[in-house]
Amino acid sequence: DWIELHNTTGSTIDIGGWFLSDNDNYFKKYEIAAGTTIQADSYIVFTEDANFGLYAGDPGRIIPFALSEHGETVYLSSGSGGDLDGGYCTKEDFKAAENGVSFGRYTKSAASGYDIDFVAMQSSTMGSVNSDPCVGPIVISEIMYHPDSTGQLNNYAEYVELYNITAGTVSLDDWQLLDETSDIEFYFPSGASLASGQRLLLVKNLVAFEAEFGSPSVTALEYVEGRLSNAGEKIQLSKPGTPEDDFVPYIRV
Incomplete structure (x- = not known):
């Protein structure tokens, strides 16, 4: 399992002290290391094996978790000093999927009031631009x-x-x-x-x-x-x- 974050802005964003979770009753399951940044229009990936899973050695792992193939919700919350700061929180829901299928953001239109879906993708593109959505059969x-x-x-x-x-x-x-x-x-x-x-x-x-x-x-x-x-x-x-x-x-x- 892995979770990819994308900085959509033109500036570097410091996400040190932010949190990842799969539970809206406890947002602080994994704390991102201090000093972690995402460059403009760039990506960063956190994995179950290395970062947030049961056997991960990352010191930011507070409560280990894994993503369900039956679908669930992932939360990203801003924080500092080990606590939530209330400045930013976003979530993405994903449904059941076949093994090996990743979900990603797909923008239907670039116009004002654009609509974004989080859908199954044609291929996994870990740490880079998403592929097109999976359509069919x-x-x-x-x-x-x-x-x-x-x-x-x-x-x-x-x-x-x-x-x-x-x-x-x-x-x-x-x-x-x-x-x-x-x-x-x-x-x-x-x-x-x-x-x-x-x-x-x-x-x-x-x-x-x-x-x-x-x-x-x-x-x-x-x-x-x-x-x-x-x-x-x-x-x-x-x-x-x-x-x-x-x-x-x-x-x-």
């Missing part, structure tokens, strides 16, 4: 949450389209599509798959869909639970990770 390519008609079945003609962007067939065994309120819960049937370059429709009601849009030219599966919000919402496609002790972590695709 399946993407949500289209969402119709409010069909433009007044028919009786209108509210049930909604759909979500999935697309395989890879060069091979992808198994969808035990994959799931959920919305942020868990109103929609769709679990792919055993044996489901999607071939390279192919699309798949998830529809609320196939009869309503066909009445609105005609017979689909690709495979269509119905989701029984819930409906897409006409006010907008977040939906997430997830795949199962490696099972551990009667627990299966789900990884955002």
Whole structure:
């Protein structure tokens, strides 16, 4: 495990006496050594083995910790003299991931009011500029949450389209599509798959869909639970990770 910090400014920043933690009830798990600085637009990395882990020899290790593959939150807090000074505190949340996958900051836009995500990356770039985000193997390519008609079945003609962007067939065994309120819960049937370059429709009601849009030219599966919000919402496609002790972590695709 490792944690990378990036100085985004044009000046050197002294982070000596600052703290790293994975617990919002105790921010002072690891204290960064006095005199530690990050040069302008540069990076510094702290590792579980050398700095904050159980067997690390770093004297700044106060309470050892490790990062969970099931996801958690990392905190960076300013401090001095062994205490928090209240001047700065930031955090990043990350979700479950496959082994060997790192998470990093991705800026969607450089415009005013820009949005930053902390997402899985294509490759690990320890101590240097982040790679592009990891996308696929399946993407949500289209969402119709409010069909433009007044028919009786209108509210049930909604759909979500999935697309395989890879060069091979992808198994969808035990994959799931959920919305942020868990109103929609769709679990792919055993044996489901999607071939390279192919699309798949998830529809609320196939009869309503066909009445609105005609017979689909690709495979269509119905989701029984819930409906897409006409006010907008977040939906997430997830795949199962490696099972551990009667627990299966789900990884955002």
